[in-house]
Amino acid sequence: QVQLVESGGGSVQSGGSLRLSCVASGDTYSRYCVGWFRQAPGKEREGVAHIVSDSNIRYADSVKGRFTISQDNAKNTLYLQMNSLKPDDTAMYYCAAGTRFRSGDVYCAYAYWGQGTQVTVSS
Numbered sequence: 001q002v003q004l005v006e007s008g009g010g011s012v013q014s015g016g017s018l019r020l021s022c023v024a025s026g027d028t029y030s031r032y033c034v035g036w037f038r039q040a041p042g043k044e045r046e047g048v049a050h051i052v053s054d055s056n057i058r059y060a061d062s063v064k065g066r067f068t069i070s071q072d073n074a075k076n077t078l079y080l081q082m083n084s085l086k087p088d089d090t091a092m093y094y095c096a097a098g099t100r101f102r103s104g105d106v107y108c109a110y111a112y113w114g115q116g117t118q119v120t121v122s123s
Helices: none
Strands: 002-007 010-013 017-026 031-038 046-053 055-060 066-070 076-083 091-103 105-113 118-121
Touching: 002 091, 002 105, 017 031, 017 091, 017 118, 031 066, 031 076, 031 105, 046 066, 046 076, 046 091, 046 105, 055 066, 076 091
Parallel strands: 010 118
Antiparallel strands: 002 017, 017 076, 031 046, 031 091, 046 055, 066 076, 091 105, 091 118
């Protein structure tokens, strides 16, 4: 079982940048597919970016070209670089890890979640 702890959230002005980190313990990231999710007040949780495999990285349309997901297996850390932030990006951000499954394409069944880190973008 893997435990996940996020950090790096904060308050920034519109157009600014933040880098979120998620450190895993109890197991190694390389065994899992991983991703970032967010949830704004009054809204459903949404997937932001996912690493299903080295050749299968996905982004929500709303963050394409602005956010970059990456992982450092040597440090057992997942990152989300967020540039050109907008007020609509304000949310609690969560990292997650899971196992791959195939249903036509390959997807990630997320089973492990961090506690979240708050990102607030002001206009």
